[in-house]
Amino acid sequence: MIVISPDPLTGHVTRLSQRYWSFVVVAMFVLLHVAVVRGVTDSWARGLLLAHLGLFLLWQPFLRGQYQVTTGQTLLIVIAAAGVMLWLDWWLLALWVVTLAGLVGGKVYQQNARWQRLFHLLILIYLLGLLAVVILPEIAPRQEISEELRLGAQYGLPLILLVAALLPTEPEAPDTPQVVDFFYSVFVMLVLGIVILGSFTFMTLGRVAYLQALTYTVFVIAGMVLVIGLTWDPRTGYAGLNVFVSRYLFSIGLPMEKWLYFLAELSQVETRPERFLAESVAALMRLPWIAGVEWRGAHGQGAAGERTTHHVEYENSELALTLHSRYRTSPALHWHLNLLGQLLGEFYIAKLREQKLKQQSYLEAVHETGARMTHDVKNLLQSLNALCAVAAREPEGDSAQLQALIRRQLPVIARRLGDTLDRLQQPNSQTEPTMPADEWWESLALQYRDKQVEFAAEGLRPGVRVPRGLFGSVADNLLQNALAKRAADATVGVRVTLDCRDGVQLQVCDTGHAVPSELAASLLRAPVRSASGLGIGLYQAARQAEASGYALGLTENRDGQVCFALSARAR
Numbered sequence: 001m002i003v004i005s006p007d008p009l010t011g012h013v014t015r016l017s018q019r020y021w022s023f024v025v026v027a028m029f030v031l032l033h034v035a036v037v038r039g040v041t042d043s044w045a046r047g048l049l050l051a052h053l054g055l056f057l058l059w060q061p062f063l064r065g066q067y068q069v070t071t072g073q074t075l076l077i078v079i080a081a082a083g084v085m086l087w088l089d090w091w092l093l094a095l096w097v098v099t100l101a102g103l104v105g106g107k108v109y110q111q112n113a114r115w116q117r118l119f120h121l122l123i124l125i126y127l128l129g130l131l132a133v134v135i136l137p138e139i140a141p142r143q144e145i146s147e148e149l150r151l152g153a154q155y156g157l158p159l160i161l162l163v164a165a166l167l168p169t170e171p172e173a174p175d176t177p178q179v180v181d182f183f184y185s186v187f188v189m190l191v192l193g194i195v196i197l198g199s200f201t202f203m204t205l206g207r208v209a210y211l212q213a214l215t216y217t218v219f220v221i222a223g224m225v226l227v228i229g230l231t232w233d234p235r236t237g238y239a240g241l242n243v244f245v246s247r248y249l250f251s252i253g254l255p256m257e258k259w260l261y262f263l264a265e266l267s268q269v270e271t272r273p274e275r276f277l278a279e280s281v282a283a284l285m286r287l288p289w290i291a292g293v294e295w296r297g298a299h300g301q302g303a304a305g306e307r308t309t310h311h312v313e314y315e316n317s318e319l320a321l322t323l324h325s326r327y328r329t330s331p332a333l334h335w336h337l338n339l340l341g342q343l344l345g346e347f348y349i350a351k352l353r354e355q356k357l358k359q360q361s362y363l364e365a366v367h368e369t370g371a372r373m374t375h376d377v378k379n380l381l382q383s384l385n386a387l388c389a390v391a392a393r394e395p396e397g398d399s400a401q402l403q404a405l406i407r408r409q410l411p412v413i414a415r416r417l418g419d420t421l422d423r424l425q426q427p428n429s430q431t432e433p434t435m436p437a438d439e440w441w442e443s444l445a446l447q448y449r450d451k452q453v454e455f456a457a458e459g460l461r462p463g464v465r466v467p468r469g470l471f472g473s474v475a476d477n478l479l480q481n482a483l484a485k486r487a488a489d490a491t492v493g494v495r496v497t498l499d500c501r502d503g504v505q506l507q508v509c510d511t512g513h514a515v516p517s518e519l520a521a522s523l524l525r526a527p528v529r530s531a532s533g534l535g536i537g538l539y540q541a542a543r544q545a546e547a548s549g550y551a552l553g554l555t556e557n558r559d560g561q562v563c564f565a566l567s568a569r570a571r
Helices: 010-038 043-059 071-087 090-108 114-139 147-166 182-206 210-232 241-250 254-269 273-284 331-393 400-425 437-447 468-488 537-547
Strands: 290-297 300-305 311-315 320-325 434-436 454-458 465-467 494-499 505-510 550-558 561-568
Touching (some): 010 043, 010 090, 010 147, 043 071, 071 090, 090 182, 114 147, 114 182, 114 210, 182 210, 254 273, 254 331, 273 290, 273 300, 273 331, 331 400, 437 454, 437 465, 437 468, 468 494, 468 505, 468 537, 468 561, 537 550
Parallel strands (some): 454 494
Antiparallel strands (some): 290 300, 290 320, 434 465, 505 561
């Protein structure tokens, strides 16, 4: 056995291996040719056929070279060798050559490489010539082959083997298995059997010569194959035989369609993957050709029904399924059972993904609610700190102005804290409490009156209302960010504008540096890096505005003029 090592010369070694096996095949048929020419009565012919069988065992396309021969297979080899030595005759040779022609013919259609396909085609031509000119005349009713034609076959057919041996080889992977198309092999053998029996029938009934009978048979078979080919795919707009054969092979019937319909309905109503899998398996058990099912999934394993010797296994990343059939699994039934397992596996994976998405959505909702409440509490704490700072600066501590400020601000802070607790208890609530715009604007101006913030209102009139939680949260976020800029640069001015002329729009501008372009692209769309916090304040404010039917955006972004605006979205 040739061992191919994974080094840079792998392609060269593989090519040598292909050349080696080509020589083995050619040598095998050379021994067969010499044995056939010497005749079945020659003792040397029997020995040459034994050597031919030995090379055939090396070449055979059914088992790998590393496969160990069992005792039963050894017994069959011994029986075949004994049969060659004791009962060799022309009929046995004809049967063996027909079998070889079927094996080689089955490999012709499976070869993608051009030279390998030509190699097997030449071998097939050689076997057909050997059968027609040398072997069949020996068993025909009348031996009417000329001596010149027989001598030409004896010395001319080996030239085909010589040409096949000299053909170039193409490298293949070392582990490439030998493939024989069973259908084509049987088809070639049946056609050759019809040729042999048809020729003998013409010779016996029609009293014609061997070559004439062989010609008649070949033309009759060619006509039949042509008619079958035309009716198989007529190309005239009508369905051919291939449609009816395909329907017969690939149609199991109504039970499978019912199970598919049940599977589609179950996927709509059942959300739990474990229950979906159990119900689907129970429905599988109602199919007439399934005796039992075994499964192993992400949520456990189980079995139903009974085990049989005929089973089909399917496995993917999340599900391992074994379907036990009541009957022997034909290729069509095996294909259908594998398709059932694949469909069930894909639906099961989809259910697992749906469950994970629900969990992620729940965690995301919890995270967003917590983050939003944190910022609301942070803004309330800043308001309280501002109120405490005003109280600390008052010399008397109980002046009329301070008491008025406390009377105005404490109800506002209490109301905002109540709104925050309401959103914490009902995070998915779509209703937002409103208040008159003039009252909200007055409380905001009083809250930041000592922060040197410029307030301007346009079109403010009675009857205009604003969502108090949304506007309070957004205003606090924007003002705190602007005041943080002022803390770094005392020359930064802050201006807040409420425009009620055409809808309601709140705008907060500062005269600081512009937002960097790399941050502006993701600002309000995702959390951004922040040196003073988690960087999700504006993101949460934008999400809150979107949930309330408003839009928060960066309307201007240049040095000396950075403006954020909150306004109602266009309908």
